[in-house]
Amino acid sequence: MTTRAAVFLDRDGTLTEPRHYPRRPEDLVLQPGVAPPLRALRDAGYALVLVTNQSGLARGLFDRPALDAMHVHLRALLTASGIALDGIYVCPHHLDGTVPELSVPCECRKPAPGMLLRAGRELGLDLNRSWMVGDFLTDVEAGQRAGCRTALVGDAALRETPEGPRPDLRVAGTAQALREIARRAAGPPAAHPHHQLIRTTRRSPPC
Template identity: 45%
Template sequence: MLTRSTTGQNAAVFIDKDGTLLEDEPYNVDPQRMRFARGAREALSEFACCPFKLIIISNQSGVAHGRFEIGALDAVEARLHDMFASCGATLDGVYWCPHHPDGSVAGYAQACDCRKPGAGMLLRAAREHDINLHSSWLVGDILDDVEAGNVAGCRTILLENGHETVWRRTRVRMPTAYAPDLHRAALMILQYQEHCGGGDSDLSRRPA
């Protein structure tokens, strides 16, 4: 079993919500329509027995665009806690970015440092949960997720599920590894930690 000595003090797995943990349904804030993406339930069951903090990092520009009010995210967060618990896992934190520079709602229609590919949400989570970012991972379905994780100092896994369509590649947007779904990503993270104990990555990088 993994211990703190092999994962690093307060290591975390940061998980993108839409398209990674949940089926991608744009602007959905109805808890009854939230469904696990392929492999997500199994991934949380794997993480349930390990000492990683599990934290959701999600852009929610629907607030800035007037699709829903920020208070609607409270029910979404509550449902996420229930979904994690159903897998035996604990959701340690949820961080939203409600901003968008092209939005229409005053107070949210602005540039910010929290919207991915910015690393602001990860840096805030690290401060508030005493997380060692260099021992942590981020899993997402687009390269903006990868960039946010890399800038923060995490290792990163990009899901190859067809959601990235732009492929604007730069060095900071190259993931540590690729996986077909969140379950496979979880197994890769746990295998890496078990064998490498937080040392230099032996996961291969390759173009998608």
């Protein structure tokens, strides 16, 4: 049985516009232009999986029902564009939290690869043929530790980072990164050497 490749997506600042601890469904707004390349990736056979650190749970800023309501809204936004997520994986932990049961060390908070590894097991994914897309180097590190290719987007992608993990792809906007991944996905996804750096200076439209 052939397992699928996936595109793992960070949420805040990657799939959705950056917000400081979003707490309400209406706080989640899709990044401009992401719907067409997401559909192209699904058409190419890729799973689409959200992997998101949500320390607001540990900090007591919102509770699990509020987070679930946000993700119901997010799925509705995507469904309206003809896109379905294969899974949503959340890390609720942070050592500086105020909720005791969530203020603990864990294996899931990025840059740890726990969410990606769990999704790989539960969804039957080939991590070595998959991508992790995020706007922080912690996303890149999590993807690399899980064996994925990685794309860094947003402001971090425009800064030189002589130290730390090196993404395979740097672009200003999420839509650009997804288009490039979808372009490569037009053929069968292949295994890859890590740390191939591809740069573009083209910027996405302002939010």
